[in-house]
Amino acid sequence: MFCFQCQETAKNTGCTIKGVCGKPEETANLQDLLIFVLRGISVYGEKLKELGSPDRVNDEFIAQSLFATITNANWDDARFTAMITDGLKRRDQIRDRFLAAYKAKNGKDFDGALPEAATWTATSEAEYGEKSKEVGVLSTENEDVRSLRELLIIGLKGIAAYADHAAILGFHKDQINDFFMEALASTTKDLPVEEMIALVMKAGETSVNTMALLDEANTTSYGNPEITEVNLGVGTKPGILISGHDLKDMEELLKQTEGTGVDVYTHGEMLPANYYPAFKKYDHFVGNYGGSWWHQNTEFESFNGPILLTTNCLVPLRKNNTYLDRLYTTGVVGYEKAVHVADRPEGGTKDFSAIIEKAKTCQPPTEIETGTLVGGFGHNQVIALADKVVDAVKSGAIKRFVVMAGCDGRQKDRNYYTEVAENLPKDTVILTAGCAKYRYNKLNLGDIGGIPRVLDAGQCNDSYSLAVIALKLKEVFGLEDINELPISYDIAWYEQKAVAVLLALLFLGVKGIRLGPTLPAFLSPNVAKVLVEKFNIKPIGTVEEDIKAMMAGN
Numbered sequence: 433m434f435c436f437q438c439q440e441t442a443k444n445t446g447c448t449i450k451g452v453c454g455k456p457e458e459t460a461n462l463q464d465l466l467i468f469v470l471r472g473i474s475v476y477g478e479k480l481k482e483l484g485s486p487d488r489v490n491d492e493f494i495a496q497s498l499f500a501t502i503t504n505a506n507w508d509d510a511r512f513t514a515m516i517t518d519g520l521k522r523r524d525q526i527r528d529r530f531l532a533a534y535k536a537k538n539g540k541d542f543d544g545a546l547p548e549a550a551t552w553t554a555t556s557e558a559e560y561g562e563k564s565k566e567v568g569v570l571s572t573e574n575e576d577v578r579s580l581r582e583l584l585i586i587g588l589k590g591i592a593a594y595a596d597h598a599a600i601l602g603f604h605k606d607q608i609n610d611f612f613m614e615a616l617a618s619t620t621k622d623l624p625v626e627e628m629i630a631l632v633m634k635a636g637e638t639s640v641n642t643m644a645l646l647d648e649a650n651t652t653s654y655g656n657p658e659i660t661e662v663n664l665g666v667g668t669k670p671g672i673l674i675s676g677h678d679l680k681d682m683e684e685l686l687k688q689t690e691g692t693g694v695d696v697y698t699h700g701e702m703l704p705a706n707y708y709p710a711f712k713k714y715d716h717f718v719g720n721y722g723g724s725w726w727h728q729n730t731e732f733e734s735f736n737g738p739i740l741l742t743t744n745c746l747v748p749l750r751k752n753n754t755y756l757d758r759l760y761t762t763g764v765v766g767y768e769k770a771v772h773v774a775d776r777p778e779g780g781t782k783d784f785s786a787i788i789e790k791a792k793t794c795q796p797p798t799e800i801e802t803g804t805l806v807g808g809f810g811h812n813q814v815i816a817l818a819d820k821v822v823d824a825v826k827s828g829a830i831k832r833f834v835v836m837a838g839c840d841g842r843q844k845d846r847n848y849y850t851e852v853a854e855n856l857p858k859d860t861v862i863l864t865a866g867c868a869k870y871r872y873n874k875l876n877l878g879d880i881g882g883i884p885r886v887l888d889a890g891q892c893n894d895s896y897s898l899a900v901i902a903l904k905l906k907e908v909f910g911l912e913d914i915n916e917l918p919i920s921y922d923i924a925w926y927e928q929k930a931v932a933v934l935l936a937l938l939f940l941g942v943k944g945i946r947l948g949p950t951l952p953a954f955l956s957p958n959v960a961k962v963l964v965e966k967f968n969i970k971p972i973g974t975v976e977e978d979i980k981a982m983m984a985g986n
């Protein structure tokens with residue numbers, strides 16, 4: 433195996449024996465083979481589009497397959513094997529549609545060259561294991577080509593996750609799905625470096641469009657996030673803990689648990705569900721339990737009740753865990769021996785009754801903290817406060833905004849983000865989204881004239897809100913360039929959604945981003961150099977130096 437898609441990759445180079453995340457070699461290889469099959473489908477999809485009849489049959493399959501390969505999402509080899517088999521069938525069907533369309537248009541059979549991803553077949557699933565070893569990241573020999581291809585694919589995985597969330601709420605955009613095929617197919621071609629860089633930038637553009645679509649989907653369905661005090665303590669009834677990013681699952685779980693005597697709590701990236709008007713109205717929605725994803729091995733224990741994982745991050749269970757029998761997965765998430773809640777039937781809802789029944793047999797959660805935290809600063813809420821914010825900037829009460837969005841992770845050096853938050857001057861405001869906030873959102877950093885010093889917009893995809901806020905401030909202050917704003921970017925990344933967010937920021941023209949705790953291993957020295965020269969991306973330094981530089985506008 434060779435996997436270097438996340439920030440915790442071994443030696444910041446690549447996981448080769450087993451993932452630092454726990455991903456076994458077989459799973460990593462099957463994920464590579466699934467991506468290879470998606471490339472094959474996309475080769476034909478792109479050709480069909482050129483013939484004027486784009487394929488829409490595989491949109492959902494491609495997005496969900498990319499999403500399933502994201503870090504900490506699916507651990508179930510049987511699911512990957514099934515997806516590969518389905519993918520090969522789909523590839524042959526799209527091939528036949530292309531061959532027929534080609535012949536109808538040109539009056540002769542297609543006789544052009546095709547990459548192996550478009551032609552390889554297996555006679556049985558037993559052949560997947562061997563093949564999967566040949567098609568991974570290292571099959572591209574040139575380090576820079578590999579780097580650009582993987583930067584694209586890794587960004588695509590994050591975008592696909594957001595596209596899938598939007599699709600679940602009924603929001604689609606053909607452009608986004610077309611780009612998945614264009615990008616996947618591009619990695620089977622020998623392209624000039626400039627074209628590969630252009631595709632990476634197009635991924636940034638697609639990421640912006642996808643996050644905007646998801647924002648529209650979320651706010652149309654559930655209202656605009658609003659300032660909310662979220663309870664961190666526990667109630668006396670048994671509860672269900674819901675984690676991940678899928679708000680449709682949240683909605684259906686709240687509806688189905690109403691009046692059952694079972695409470696609902698959020699964990700990790702589901703915390704921002706507390707900010708939505710449509711969810712806040714439920715009395716049995718108690719609040720948030722615990723911290724970011726990597727604390728789950730202990731927090732899922734003490735929660736005592738069932739846990740529903742709607743998306744990443746699910747980490748492998750410890751040997752002596754007590755929660756495998758109360759762990760439930762749904763959507764693209766999978767874990768061997770955990771119960772998987774099936775997708776909703778057309779026009780119907782998911783059936784969470786088994787989880788609810790399970791909850792009734794469990795003890796209420798053990799309290800691990802008390803108090804509240806405040807969040808809900810999506811673009812609509814912040815723009816409602818715009819006058820106050822603008823006045824505070826004009827009067828000098830707010831000197832600077834620091835965007836500290838992104839992911840949290842296990843590594844000790846992520847204390848950097850806690851320390852930056854603690855040591856930033858009191859006239860700064862932190863803008864955040866994603867699970868990076870757990871490094872400092874319970875610190876009680878105070879407020880500036882009623883504006884909290886940590887403004888949480890929501891999940892990682894709500895980084896889009898931060899971009900909307902920046903663009904609004906640019907307009908209010910009459911600036912030409914987003915980089916003239918008193919905003920610094922100190923982004924933490926872990927998995928591929930954060931890469932999608934990063935590419936979006938680059939596309940929007942944001943320069944001088946600090947990225948940590950380490951720069952991605954999938955950036956070759958040459959590709960990293962391009963990013964540094966073009967966008968002035970930099971690694972984090974010490975807390976002291978970085979704060980000094982940011983306050984000086986660097």
Ligand code: SF4
Pocket residue numbers: 435436437438439440441442446447450451452453454455460503504
């Ligand atoms: Fe390693 Fe990260 Fe890949 Fe897991 S997801 S195998 S930790 S690079």
Ligand code: SF3
Pocket residue numbers: 504700701725744745838839840866867868891892893926927929930
């Ligand atoms: Fe977190 Fe896994 Fe990235 Fe959505 S839930 S931000 S790490």
